[in-house]
Amino acid sequence: MSAVSRLRRTGLTSTGAWMALAAVCLTGAGTWADYPELVTLGLAATGALLVAALWLLATPKLTTVREVRPRRVFEGSAAQGTLTVTNVGRRGSPPLVITETLGGDRTTVTVPALAAGHDCTVSYPLPVGRRGRYTIPPVRLGHSDPMRLLQRGRAAGSELVVHVYPRVHLLAMNTFGGAQDAEGHTTSNAPLGGAAFHSLREYVPGDDWRRIHWGATARTGTVMARHVVVPDEPRQLIVLDTSSAPYTGTLFEDAVRVAASFCVAAEGSSLPLHLRTTGGAERESSGTALELLSTVQRDSADRGLAALPDLVRDVVTDTQGVALVVVTGRTDAAASQLLMSLRPRFLSVSLAQLVSPDAALPARPHGVLAIAAANSEQFATSWNRLVLR
Structure with a gap:
C-alpha cells in the first residue's frame, strides 16, 4: 500500500529540550547579570534550535x-x-x-x-x-x-x-462420536457421488451404467439403478461456557484453548463443526470459530450452562448424529443433572472442566465422558490418554 501522509508532528527531543532550557536560562541570566558571555551562549543555543527547525522544513x-x-x-x-x-x-x-x-x-x-x-x-x-x-x-x-x-x-x-x-493442543477425536463410514447413515437429500447405497430408482440417461442393478431390472422389467450418496457425517457441536461463575484466575483462557483445540481436531478429521457459546455467539467452520475464540470474553450476565437446552434444541435431528462437547469450569450438581438428561439425544457427550488444582474434583455425570484439568495442556494429555487407550 502506498504511504499516505496524515499528520506531521514536530517536537523537541530530550537533547533539544535541554538545549531550549539552556537557551532560556543563559539568555535570561546573562541579561539580568549584565553578562554578555552568557547572553552569547544563550543566543548560540537558540540559533542551533533555529537551524534544526530550518533543516526539518525540507x-x-x-x-x-x-x-x-x-x-x-x-x-x-x-x-x-x-x-x-x-x-x-x-x-x-x-x-x-x-x-x-x-x-x-x-x-x-x-x-x-x-x-x-x-x-x-x-x-x-x-x-x-x-x-x-x-x-x-x-x-x-x-x-x-x-x-x-x-x-x-x-x-x-x-x-x-x-x-x-488461542493456543491449540493436539487432540484425538472421540471415536464414540461416530467415525465417518462410507456405508453410514444416508438421506435422500444427501449429496450425490458418494459410495453409500441409499435406495434403488429408475435409470436416468446419463447415469453410470455400472450402477445398474440387473437383478431388480429383471424382476421389474424396468431398468433400475443404485442411488448412491455421500453418507451423513456426525457433527461436532462444541459449546463454550462464557459465564464468569465457573472460572477463577486464568482458567477461562485455558477453556478457550481447549475449545479451539476441539475445533482444529474436528477440522483435521473432516467432521462438520458447530461452535456455540452460552452467550449466544456461533460459528460453523474452524477458521471463523478461531476468529470468534480470539475475542470471546467472560460475561457476568451470561446464563452459563443453564442456557444449554436452548442452544442444542435446533441442532439435534433424527437424520444426523451429533457429538456434544461442553467446555466449562467447575460444574455443580444442577449442571451434571442437565448433561445426563441431554445424553440420550447425542451420539456422545463430553465434558471438559478447567478447575483450580487445589479444588476438589467435581462429580462426574453418569454416561458423560468428563475430564477435569488445571490447564489446557493437562487436559489434552488426559483426554488423549483416555480416548486413545
Missing part, C-alpha cells in the same frame, strides 16, 4: 509499502512485519526511525539514509502475545536534524488487523 518525499505476515497467528507464534521505504524525491533522505504499535507494545526500527531514487526493505518481529484482535495503526516515520535537537514524524499507510488465535 521533508523527504517517501513512499512506503508495509506487509504483516501472517495476519492470523496462534499464541506463542511469531508475526513478521516488512516495510519497504522508497525515496522518490530529488534529494537524499536522512536516517529514519520507524515505529510500529501492536496491542500497546512498540517496535522501533531504523532505516538508513536513502539517496534519491533508492529504497530499503527492513523486517522486524511483531509481539503477538495474548489472543485477541489487534488493529495496527499506520506506521510512523520519523527523522531529526543532524544535532538530534528536533524530530518530525508522520503517519503513513493504513491500518492492518491481526488475529491472534
Whole structure:
C-alpha cells in the first residue's frame, strides 16, 4: 500500500529540550547579570534550535509499502512485519526511525539514509502475545536534524488487523462420536457421488451404467439403478461456557484453548463443526470459530450452562448424529443433572472442566465422558490418554 501522509508532528527531543532550557536560562541570566558571555551562549543555543527547525522544513518525499505476515497467528507464534521505504524525491533522505504499535507494545526500527531514487526493505518481529484482535495503526516515520535537537514524524499507510488465535493442543477425536463410514447413515437429500447405497430408482440417461442393478431390472422389467450418496457425517457441536461463575484466575483462557483445540481436531478429521457459546455467539467452520475464540470474553450476565437446552434444541435431528462437547469450569450438581438428561439425544457427550488444582474434583455425570484439568495442556494429555487407550 502506498504511504499516505496524515499528520506531521514536530517536537523537541530530550537533547533539544535541554538545549531550549539552556537557551532560556543563559539568555535570561546573562541579561539580568549584565553578562554578555552568557547572553552569547544563550543566543548560540537558540540559533542551533533555529537551524534544526530550518533543516526539518525540507521533508523527504517517501513512499512506503508495509506487509504483516501472517495476519492470523496462534499464541506463542511469531508475526513478521516488512516495510519497504522508497525515496522518490530529488534529494537524499536522512536516517529514519520507524515505529510500529501492536496491542500497546512498540517496535522501533531504523532505516538508513536513502539517496534519491533508492529504497530499503527492513523486517522486524511483531509481539503477538495474548489472543485477541489487534488493529495496527499506520506506521510512523520519523527523522531529526543532524544535532538530534528536533524530530518530525508522520503517519503513513493504513491500518492492518491481526488475529491472534488461542493456543491449540493436539487432540484425538472421540471415536464414540461416530467415525465417518462410507456405508453410514444416508438421506435422500444427501449429496450425490458418494459410495453409500441409499435406495434403488429408475435409470436416468446419463447415469453410470455400472450402477445398474440387473437383478431388480429383471424382476421389474424396468431398468433400475443404485442411488448412491455421500453418507451423513456426525457433527461436532462444541459449546463454550462464557459465564464468569465457573472460572477463577486464568482458567477461562485455558477453556478457550481447549475449545479451539476441539475445533482444529474436528477440522483435521473432516467432521462438520458447530461452535456455540452460552452467550449466544456461533460459528460453523474452524477458521471463523478461531476468529470468534480470539475475542470471546467472560460475561457476568451470561446464563452459563443453564442456557444449554436452548442452544442444542435446533441442532439435534433424527437424520444426523451429533457429538456434544461442553467446555466449562467447575460444574455443580444442577449442571451434571442437565448433561445426563441431554445424553440420550447425542451420539456422545463430553465434558471438559478447567478447575483450580487445589479444588476438589467435581462429580462426574453418569454416561458423560468428563475430564477435569488445571490447564489446557493437562487436559489434552488426559483426554488423549483416555480416548486413545
